[in-house]
Amino acid sequence: MGDGSTTGGSVSVIQLPRFLTARSCGETIAVCQAIQDEESDVVIDAARLRFVDPFGLTLLGATFQELQGWGQRVVVHRVSADVGSYLQRMDLFRGVDLQGFTPAGQRWDRRDSLVELTCIDDHTAASDAAGRLANALIGAVPGIDLNEEPDDMSGQTEATRLGSPIKYVLSELLENALTHARRAGYKGARVWIAGQYYQRNDLFRLAVTDNGCGFLGTLRDHPDLRRKTHREAILTAMKPRVSCNRDLGIRTDTVNEGVGLTTVLRIARAADGRALIASGDAYHNPATAGGSLPVGTFWQGVSVALELRRIKLETIRIGRLLPTLEDMPRVPIRFE
Ligand SMILES: Nc1ncnc2c1ncn2[C@@H]1O[C@H](COP(=O)(O)OP(=O)(O)OP(=O)(O)O)[C@@H](O)[C@H]1O
Ligand SMILES: [Mg+2]
Structure with missing residues (x-):
């Protein structure tokens, strides 16, 4: 996948790309696969992430749920306020440990x-x-x-x-x-x-x-x-x-x-x-x-x-x- 790296401890940190979309399907599937390949808890660095479409959302949702099913903890950090609010609204972070994130208020609350x-x-x-x-x-x-x-x-x-x-x-x-x-x-x-x-x-x-x-x-x-x-x-x-x-x-x-x-x-x-x-x-x-x-x-x-x-x-x-x-x-x- 290329973006995954390991920090000093035993927990892997996987970086999300800028786009998780159908147009970037290769990169999107690759990062989901890298997350699923992890055998212990996973830390995901979302600092670069700018845009997620329904394709990326379903793949990432399936991926997170797979890990949770195995009892692995998923930690997401450095997600931007805009993207984080959107993903939270879309229910992606259920059961995910979201760190250092402050919602951007009403801006992304486009409920309908x-x-x-x-x-x-x-x-x-x-x-x-x-x-x-x-x-x-x-x-x-x-x-x-x-x-x-x-x-x-x-x-x-x-x-x-x-x-x-x-x-x-x-x-x-x-x-x-x-x-x-x-x-x-x-x-x-x-x-x-x-x-x-x-x-x-x-x-x-x-x-x-x-x-x-x-x-x-x-x-x-x-x-x-x-x-x-x-x-x-x-x-x-x-x-x-x-x-x-x-x-x-x-x-x-x-x-x-x-x-x-x-x-x-x-x-x-x-x-x-x-x-x-x-x-x-x-x-x-x-x-x-x-x-x-x-x-x-x-x-x-x-x-x-x-x-x-x-x-x-x-x-x-x-x-x-x-x-x-x-x-x-x-x-x-x-x-x-
Ligand atoms: N999600 C899937 N997973 C695995 N195979 C699939 C999936 N979706 C479709 N297929 C395969 O593609 C074939 C064609 O799908 P398609 O929806 O056109 O026809 P069908 O489901 O068999 O019949 P119909 O849709 O007319 O009820 C399926 O018979 C199946 O072999
Ligand atoms: Mg069918």
């Missing part, structure tokens, strides 16, 4: 534009979470009235038009994380979600991260997987109608049809947004074609980060983006 980091480990909690998070995100958009009367013709409101693609995305990703991620020996896998509406850019950022078996874990024996690498597994999972359960046959409901992830990515593209999928030692960003993480860097599980532009989101009709039965390409799809 944030969706806290949430960890979900059972299906009953998941069914509510997608709707609750979508409403919280939409409620942050200026001028949106969650109690608006629905339009007589369409039965829709501005909030439901914006909300349905967000709900779809969150529930598909959550469903994947609570079923597929728990295969191949990862029964206890959990999922972390976070989201935020950014008024300045008029866009939503969402992230869903699990600590399960990863795409390669579920697709290792899939006939479409040409090479047993994490990168190929990500690309294979993105293809329409690829599912680790496809041997059960095509069903009439949406369960295990292999369309969820494809549709999530189509929604991101239709919303003029970006997407990033990381798993194992690889990531894929449809805009740049992605690639490998820095050598030795690894995320055990799957993390999906999305950016959705509000103005485009309103025009999305999910039914039009769902893959059709004929939609079964034999080559990896490219989104660029």
Whole structure:
């Protein structure tokens, strides 16, 4: 990782980088991995940290919880007042020993534009979470009235038009994380979600991260997987109608049809947004074609980060983006 160093005693001090974001996914995953690799208490130096997006938040949240699960103490020090207030508001520091930090007052208390980091480990909690998070995100958009009367013709409101693609995305990703991620020996896998509406850019950022078996874990024996690498597994999972359960046959409901992830990515593209999928030692960003993480860097599980532009989101009709039965390409799809 390069930034980790050891002080005179036996406790390691790990420095956080300036950005913990999807755009700096290699560095973000590397530092989380370095923290998880520690076998005793960890001191984290957050002096350089300037910006954390939902992707960074879910990865760091999963990382802290992992250590706490092992009984290791996590100490964070030298976090700036602004970043610290934000992270505290997003609930990142639960159970973390935060040292030398004075909140910056009201400045970061933007209660309505944030969706806290949430960890979900059972299906009953998941069914509510997608709707609750979508409403919280939409409620942050200026001028949106969650109690608006629905339009007589369409039965829709501005909030439901914006909300349905967000709900779809969150529930598909959550469903994947609570079923597929728990295969191949990862029964206890959990999922972390976070989201935020950014008024300045008029866009939503969402992230869903699990600590399960990863795409390669579920697709290792899939006939479409040409090479047993994490990168190929990500690309294979993105293809329409690829599912680790496809041997059960095509069903009439949406369960295990292999369309969820494809549709999530189509929604991101239709919303003029970006997407990033990381798993194992690889990531894929449809805009740049992605690639490998820095050598030795690894995320055990799957993390999906999305950016959705509000103005485009309103025009999305999910039914039009769902893959059709004929939609079964034999080559990896490219989104660029
Ligand atoms: N979080 C995850 N962890 C491990 N594997 C995953 C994860 N998410 C998706 N996958 C793999 O990618 C495949 C494709 O996912 P996708 O959501 O498109 O289809 P599905 O979940 O099988 O079916 P559907 O979404 O239509 O119900 C899954 O069948 C599974 O093999
Ligand atoms: Mg799915």
